[in-house]
Amino acid sequence: MNTEGEIQIRPATAADHVAIWDILQPIIREGETFALPQEMGAEEAIGHWCGGDHDTYVALIGAEILGTFYIRPNQMGGGSHISNAGYATAPTARGRGIARTMCGYSLELARQQGYRAMQFNFVVSTNHRAVALWESYGFEVLTRLSEAFLHPMLGYVDALVMFREL
Amino acid sequence: MNTEGEIQIRPATAADHVAIWDILQPIIREGETFALPQEMGAEEAIGHWCGGDHDTYVALIGAEILGTFYIRPNQMGGGSHISNAGYATAPTARGRGIARTMCGYSLELARQQGYRAMQFNFVVSTNHRAVALWESYGFEVLTRLSEAFLHPMLGYVDALVMFREL
Numbered sequence: 001m002n003t004e005g006e007i008q009i010r011p012a013t014a015a016d017h018v019a020i021w022d023i024l025q026p027i028i029r030e031g032e033t034f035a036l037p038q039e040m041g042a043e044e045a046i047g048h049w050c051g052g053d054h055d056t057y058v059a060l061i062g063a064e065i066l067g068t069f070y071i072r073p074n075q076m077g078g079g080s081h082i083s084n085a086g087y088a089t090a091p092t093a094r095g096r097g098i099a100r101t102m103c104g105y106s107l108e109l110a111r112q113q114g115y116r117a118m119q120f121n122f123v124v125s126t127n128h129r130a131v132a133l134w135e136s137y138g139f140e141v142l143t144r145l146s147e148a149f150l151h152p153m154l155g156y157v158d159a160l161v162m163f164r165e166l
Numbered sequence: 167m168n169t170e171g172e173i174q175i176r177p178a179t180a181a182d183h184v185a186i187w188d189i190l191q192p193i194i195r196e197g198e199t200f201a202l203p204q205e206m207g208a209e210e211a212i213g214h215w216c217g218g219d220h221d222t223y224v225a226l227i228g229a230e231i232l233g234t235f236y237i238r239p240n241q242m243g244g245g246s247h248i249s250n251a252g253y254a255t256a257p258t259a260r261g262r263g264i265a266r267t268m269c270g271y272s273l274e275l276a277r278q279q280g281y282r283a284m285q286f287n288f289v290v291s292t293n294h295r296a297v298a299l300w301e302s303y304g305f306e307v308l309t310r311l312s313e314a315f316l317h318p319m320l321g322y323v324d325a326l327v328m329f330r331e332l
Contacts, residue, residue: 035245075288078316079201122241143309143327150244161309161327
């Protein structure tokens, strides 16, 4: 069994884009986690995940990229002291501590970069694994957005705004 | 005195960009309302206000553009049935019902476009005029984001997540 100790995290480079897309594609196609179009193509997805003001990282076990996350300011200007982050773990690599390691790392990174808090704007409430992980890291549910997410299997479900100070 | 009946609203065109910037610039420079950099330039501001997935309108009295707003999906994919909007009134034209007219118009437009709700993600809590206006239109404060906005005069103040069904 792999333990968390074997997971390495480093900044993403353009050479990682194919591996990042391999992680994102099944999650986007499934449509149960991210508020992204299920039909979104590779170029647009990479532009979203790695572009703009996103500071993007990959998580590896050995040489294999099994997770990726970004952090960014949640708002511009007067709102830029609060961070936002997005995480994706390869569906085939679940249960190996990758998401947990990325969450802990991203909080430390956000703290080092001078952010005062981290906010998730739109956590699909039926993503119980993620909600439980973030709660274990001290995130609180500030509000439920009623029926804010159209889940491909479950219909309209709530989304959560989650927040924690750093 | 001008009454609300004299206010016209129409879709914005590229020819309106100078007038829109004339409205946005003092508000952005003041830094008390939008989570946008106070030093933001015209091109970037217009790209933000009129670009991407923003559906942008102007409000006029006679031939003079005195207000502008956009509506857009607040999230992509499974979150795209909830709208988001941003409003700006020329500081010199306050008190003439322009913001109120734009708010009512945008709600009707969002309804017509098939959105199920409207959400404001980041209303600066000290923008009392806007908060009162939106509450008068049925928006509820779902949560306060503690000290989420760095106000240039007041320091850290809360921001509000506001929501109403359509």
